[in-house]
Amino acid sequence: MLIEKIKSPADVKKMDMASLATLASEIRTALINKISKCGGHLAPNLGFVEGTIALHYVFDSPKDKIVYDVSHQSYTHKILTGRAEAFVNPDKYWSVTGYTEPCESEHDQFMVGHTSTSVSLALGLATARDIKGELGNVIAVIGDGSLSGGEAFEGLDNAGEYATNFIVVVNDNEMSIAENHGGLYGSLAELRAGQGKSENNYFKSLGFDYLYVEQGNDIESLIAAFKQVKDSTKPVVVHIHTLKGKGYSFAENSKEGFHWAVPFDIPTGVVNWGNGESYGGILGEYLMKKIKADPKVVVIHSAVPAGIGFFADRRKEAGKQFIDVGIAEEHAVALASGLAKGGAKPIYSTHGTFIQRTYDQLSQDLCANNNPATLLITMSGADGMNDTTHLCIFDIPMMSNIPNLVYLCPTCVEEAIAMMDYAIEQTAHPMAIRIPNGVAHRSAKFDTDYSNLNTFKIDKRGRRVALIGLGSYYALAEETAAELAKSGIEATVINPRFATGVDGEMLSELRKDHQVVVTLENGVVDGGFGEKIARFYGNTDMKVLVKGLKKEFYDKVPYDELMVRNRLTPGQIVEDVLAVLG
């Protein structure tokens, strides 16, 4: 097999065209085999096999620097830069990450997983090259879907005024994760239809030279185009038309379904999504019901609509009451603020890792105006995605210190629904709801009145020790209480419900017969919920243990290990409580 002989890009350069075609075929087979076992970004990688081969054939990495956007299409790049074994030897499948990673290879420039960053990051490399008087090409690879993100625009606009070598490869597969959204995609379609000719050339309007390659999965065409722009002294866009999912019929036919795939059966294309309940399904049903019941309800999503169960059928059914803005989280928050101001009932949902794009929009566009939009922050907590680039553990510090925002943390599905019902109908504040990654149910009754902000609820009254379990860590509070009971301590268990404030009255009352308060939150503790409790009790005798994750970019740490490292198992918490009680 050719693929096994590739130790570095130099080996690619030696091949003739026929061998390169064989290599592409072998790579495609390896990708399908590995991803069918391990899961991963299938369709984006299948579409960019030839593009990557041609890049390494023409350019000289790492002297020439290639920066991948999202870097979820970088598997072929890894294969060609000394990491083929991780794709052909099942024992080594987990030896590389799913994104570019500078620790793995000098050919990887940055660790990224969010979209729309490659142009800006690459422009930094190009500028450093120029400042230092060095030579070489800098190439930013970006998908058409990522172009809708504001950061990509800012980068392109700035790059457009440089008189230097800067090559942007736009990998246009006519898709974001779902279909593309935005007026830009109309003009990209015009460019494709006109074989690169159109009066409305977005890239030229930003100052770029422009080259179109219709056969974006043909190695020879790509090599010719890249040779044409190599050593260019001006910024240039090479717009290549590719087929997402190419070479695996099920992925070609279901590009959204196979954008990212869990393990699947190759011959049948059956994906093993599992049968368990998920918040995707629960939210999809709930939001659709809301849409049907009230024409003022508008659900907004930014390019991952499957995350809330809005697959194509449901999107169609929702009509104008469902808006996918594309990858444009900043705009989504501002749009929601405008909708709320205009008297509609907007609900914007995105994963906890992607809401990071919107701090200023949350603060200024939404919260300073105190418009009553609802935000659903999904996949929250450490028990979900664990790539460094996709951690959902920083949202409480980021969001809960913004004035006017009310951040509600449900302990179970039933409470999540009650909180959403409340948030959508109230008009007092912007409300965010922290949707956990895991689905939990509670049979116990609970108070569903959230109008009195920052009122905590005591679910079980004990003494000496109080456990405040925020959202998905309410269950951990209950488990810890059971563990404490073994030491003869009947702990108080509290559901705080709100991450954005403290219930001063209740906390003061606890001082009568409690010595220790333990806060539990599913995220980093720095700047988070527990520290607010510690501050409240600062001038009292109450001892406070703030439990959660230490501030750190955890990289693929298994959840159980994460718990132990942060002393978050019920046994460890009891140990720490007993140590304080003395």
Add this chain to the structure above:
Amino acid sequence: MLIEKIKSPADVKKMDMASLATLASEIRTALINKISKCGGHLAPNLGFVEGTIALHYVFDSPKDKIVYDVSHQSYTHKILTGRAEAFVNPDKYWSVTGYTEPCESEHDQFMVGHTSTSVSLALGLATARDIKGELGNVIAVIGDGSLSGGEAFEGLDNAGEYATNFIVVVNDNEMSIAENHGGLYGSLAELRAGQGKSENNYFKSLGFDYLYVEQGNDIESLIAAFKQVKDSTKPVVVHIHTLKGKGYSFAENSKEGFHWAVPFDIPTGVVNWGNGESYGGILGEYLMKKIKADPKVVVIHSAVPAGIGFFADRRKEAGKQFIDVGIAEEHAVALASGLAKGGAKPIYSTHGTFIQRTYDQLSQDLCANNNPATLLITMSGADGMNDTTHLCIFDIPMMSNIPNLVYLCPTCVEEAIAMMDYAIEQTAHPMAIRIPNGVAHRSAKFDTDYSNLNTFKIDKRGRRVALIGLGSYYALAEETAAELAKSGIEATVINPRFATGVDGEMLSELRKDHQVVVTLENGVVDGGFGEKIARFYGNTDMKVLVKGLKKEFYDKVPYDELMVRNRLTPGQIVEDVLAVLG
């Protein structure tokens, strides 16, 4: 005077063209008079007098809704919507804010002060209108400078695929705050040169219809154009060419100098900037020296280069080592990360309120990659800008809870310089330095080794009470210590230097002979520095008083009042300390 008779837009509609021209002239005089006394955004308002008159002549606010970007050009709008007295009667000058403000008038849709938000916010209003089956025009006004912000692009791109009434007025005065930066501005120049015709039409590439008005300060031309697009059923851009500063020769000739002006003398154009030292001057000199000494140093700014003393001459002198990216904070952070990765020494500076745009870029592009860029966060603290839209009090919670970032807080100019010297040369981490608003000097020697992260320094060793004064509140710690001395308490005074961690060893050692630790930070306490100290001492007997601002969007609260309200005067702090000591 006509201006005094304008009680609502209806009065504008009754006027003939000659009267409208007279009105424009009166408004211009009123603007110059008021701003020469009170300060404010002079040049942006002078350029949009005719545009605003024409908007209110043609459209029917508030049924038709006008959303202003930044809203620093909304003074004429305020005059025409019942608030003329605030511009002609000096006793009423302070009765309105410098930005749109829904509390003041139903004609004001949003309170904003950051750029690039109007399109998204207005699209929310338009979508709410459509969902509710209502009629009316929605108009977003945006300046050419604001177009470089990613949020504006995201909004335009999304709007471009709507088939509904949505009008964007692009007020093109060929300027941002300083000159424009970005390839887009080349194609805007082509459009102006071609009287609206060009092959590279950015707005059309995003799906908009397009109309050009060369005479953007001519009321009749503007009225004709706005009538043409009124009740449009498609998104349309009206691109108007205006003169920034129009009608005041000193502003026309010094557009950057008069973008925002403190009080000035009308006949001579002499602006009273004051003679005191400012960080603008100090940073400008320092950074220029660095640039000259080391070709790898690159200073990045996003459109307010005067904030660090980089006026036109200095920008020219710095050459390629100074990059103004335009209003594009997200890109600026990613660019800095790329530059650091490429071996340059990037220094990105922006005000504390504008860094809010970059949470995700700080987290993912910069800190997850741990690239050693330097950030200067200027105007920090509550003692500077006090408009709700420009508060610089949220940066500690926003930034200091991101892993890998080191946030240094200097107590004086000398320490700021030492910290910058260190940050620029080290390669271990991304470093941010919190530049205070006010200039302070200290003659005392201090340790300038910052390589041992999170090591605090005891400047004065006392007992019972320790005062930890972060950055610009170190002086408050000293004042409070002097006040405590009157009660016979010799307090310990600590300069923590780092906002991003705690010195566990020192804090533990304090437990020997201290009962109370007071933390002082110039910003909101929620999610901030003091809470980290409270958490650290949570399981001990140490009492902690966390002092700073309560989480709130303060609106033009005078600094002294802010201090009293938050119990931050030395006297109040001593009272609170004594209450805890009992």
